[in-house]
Structure formats: C-alpha cells, structure tokens
Amino acid sequence: MLVVVRDAWTTLVPDLKDRHGPLPPLMLALTVVTGLVxxxxxxxxxxVFVANMTGNVVFAGFAIAxxxxxxxxxxxxxxxxxAAGALLGGRIAHRARAHRGRVLYLTLVPQTVLVxxxxxxxxxxxxxxxxxxxYGLIVLLGLxxxxxxxxxxxxxxxxxxxxxxxxxxxxxxxxxHLAGGPGSKIGRRLVSAGAMFxxxxxxxxxxxxxxxxxxxxxxxxxxxxxxxxxxxxxxxxAGWTEPLTVS
Numbered sequence: 001m002l003v004v005v006r007d008a009w010t011t012l013v014p015d016l017k018d019r020h021g022p023l024p025p026l027m028l029a030l031t032v033v034t035g036l037v038x039x040x041x042x043x044x045x046x047x048v049f050v051a052n053m054t055g056n057v058v059f060a061g062f063a064i065a066x067x068x069x070x071x072x073x074x075x076x077x078x079x080x081x082x083a084a085g086a087l088l089g090g091r092i093a094h095r096a097r098a099h100r101g102r103v104l105y106l107t108l109v110p111q112t113v114l115v116x117x118x119x120x121x122x123x124x125x126x127x128x129x130x131x132x133x134x135y136g137l138i139v140l141l142g143l144x145x146x147x148x149x150x151x152x153x154x155x156x157x158x159x160x161x162x163x164x165x166x167x168x169x170x171x172x173x174x175x176x177h178l179a180g181g182p183g184s185k186i187g188r189r190l191v192s193a194g195a196m197f198x199x200x201x202x203x204x205x206x207x208x209x210x211x212x213x214x215x216x217x218x219x220x221x222x223x224x225x226x227x228x229x230x231x232x233x234x235x236x237x238a239g240w241t242e243p244l245t246v247s
Contacts, residue, residue, distance in 0.1 A: 003186075003187070004187040004190070006187065007184075007185055007186060007188045007191075008187035008188065008190060009187075010024075010187075011025070011028065011160075011188040011191050011192075012024075012028070012191065016240075020155075020157045020158075021233075021236075021238055021239075021240025022240070023100065023155055023157050023160075023240065024160055024188075026229060026230065027152065027155070027157050027192075028160065028191065028195045029195075030148055030162040030223075031162045031163075031196050032195045032198060032199035032222060033199065033222050033223060034051045034052075034145070034196060034199060035197065035198065035202070035203055036200075036202060036203040036215040036219040037050055037141050037145065037215065038050060038051045039199070039201075039202075039203025039204045039215055040141075041137075041141060043207045043208065043212075044122075044127060044207050044212040045137060045138060046071060046074060046134070047059060047069050047070050047071070047074075048074040048075055048078050048138060049078060050082065050141035050144075050145050051141075051145040051163050052163065053078075053082055056075040056078050056079050057079070059075045060072055060075040060076065060079075063075060073135075074138060077135055077139065078142045079142075080142075081142030082143070082149075083146060084142075084143060085144060085145065085149075085150070086146035086147070086150045087146070087150075088147060088150070089147040089149070089150025092106045092147075092151075093151060093154035094154075097243050098242075098243060099234065100154075100155055100240065100241050100243065101230060101233035101235075102234040103154050103155060104233065104234075105227065105230035105231050105233070107148065107150065108223060108230050109227060111144040111147045111148055111223060112223040112224055112227050114141070114143050114144035115140070115216060116220045118144075119216035119217050119219075121136060121137060121140070122137060122216055123211075129212075141216075149161075156244055158185065159171065159188050160188070165192070165193055168192055169193060171185065171189055172186055172189045202218060203215035206218065
C-alpha cells in the first residue's frame with residue numbers, strides 16, 4: 001500500500017530531476033480535460049466522443065446497424081477532425097522535438113483557443129445543440145483533442161496518455177503481485193484513471209444539472225492554466241526537456 005501511495009504522490013508532486021520532470025501533473029490535468037469534454041460531447045452532442053476514438057468506431061458500427069440514437073455522420077466527423085488535429089499536433093511536435101516543454105506549450109495554445117471557441121459557441125447558441133452548431137462543436141473539440149493526443153504521444157510520459165485508459169487498467173491488473181508481476185506503477189495508473197473519472201463526473205454533473213456548456217468552461221480554464229505553466233517550462237534547460245531516445 002505504501003508503494004501505491006508513493007507512486008501516486010510522485011506523479012502528483014514529481015521530483016523535478018526525474019526524466020519527465022514536471023510533466024506528469026500536467027498530463028493529469030489534460031486527462032481531466034478529456035473527461036470533461038467527452039462528458040459534454042456524449043451527453044450534449046448526441047452519443048459522440050471527441051477524445052475517445054475507439055468509442056466512435058464502435059458507434060459508427062452501431063449507426064450502420066440501425067441502432068437508435070447514434071449518428072454515422074457525427075462519428076465520422078469526430079474521427080476526421082481528431083485525425084486532422086493529431087496531424088497538426090504531430091507537425092508541431094516534430095518541429096519542436098528538441099525541447100519537450102516547447103512541444104507541450106505549442107500544442108496547448110491552439111487547443112486552448114479551440115476549446116474556448118467551442119465554449120463561446122455553446123454558450124451563445126444554447127442547448128439542445130443541433131444542425132450546424134452541433135457539427136461545429138464536434139469539429140472544434142475534435143481538433144483540440146487530436147492536438148492533445150499528439151502532444152501526449154510525443155512527450156511519452158509512461159501511463160499518462162491523457163485519453164486511453166484500456167492499457168492503463170490492463171497494466172494495473174496484469175502487472176499486479178496477484179498476477180505474478182512486479183506491481184509497479186499502480187499508484188500512477190490509479191491516479192490517471194481517477195483523473196479521467198473526476199473529469200467525466202464533473203462534466204456530467206455540469207451538463208445534466210447546470211448549463212450544458214459548463215464542462216467546456218472548466219476545460220478551458222484548466223487548459224489556460226496548463227498553457228501558462230507550459231510557457232514557463234518552455235524556457236527551462238533542465239534534463240527532462242531533452243527528447244527521449246528510442247532504443
């Protein structure tokens with residue numbers, strides 16, 4: 001148990017001399033953002049995700065099969081715009097790859113702008129969101145989450161992908177002492193899953209019991225805070241800023 005608590009603590013308050021320096025808590029903040037925006041998109045935009053692309057592939061299958069409440073067009077738009085955002089994020093990451101802090105900062109800036117624009121549109125339009133407004137929100141958020149995922153992939157902080165939890169949860173079970181594994185990183189993995197859960201919970205509560213656009217406001221505030229932090233980190237010359245070597 002002490003090991004789990006220690007893993008969780010060092011993820012939330014990392015040693016700045018660690019190979020990933022201050023990146024883990026920023027990745028956790030982005031994981032909360034994922035929960036917030038996916039709660040909004042699924043509950044307010046009609047059974048579509050803007051961050052979880054596995055879900056959209058499944059939803060597309062449901063829609064083709066004729067299941068009620070699922071839109072093939074919405075799933076395809078989300079998939080396409082997410083891919084476009086990831087492409088843009090990949091170009092940014094490759095150009096700034098010499099400094100990991102700069103990679104994060106340069107991808108967070110456009111993502112923050114996109115989420116802020118989505119919030120403004122959602123706030124002005126009012127729910128329910130239909131027609132062009134619905135697809136406009138899917139496009140803006142899909143682009144933003146594609147950028148975030150490209151950055152997370154480039155930064156490659158272990159177990160903190162900000163979106164995909166399937167392998168994280170698999171690791172919790174398959175690497176456990178009960179399974180005969182080393183039991184390492186369980187604390188970090190639990191914190192990552194918890195961050196997604198908290199974002200989804202807060203987003204769902206806000207969407208269902210507050211104003212539907214509130215999750216985007218919360219996400220935008222988190223992103224703005226992370227962007228300010230990333231700007232400061234982009235000027236660092238510490239060892240963690242150096243690109244990871246591939247063995």
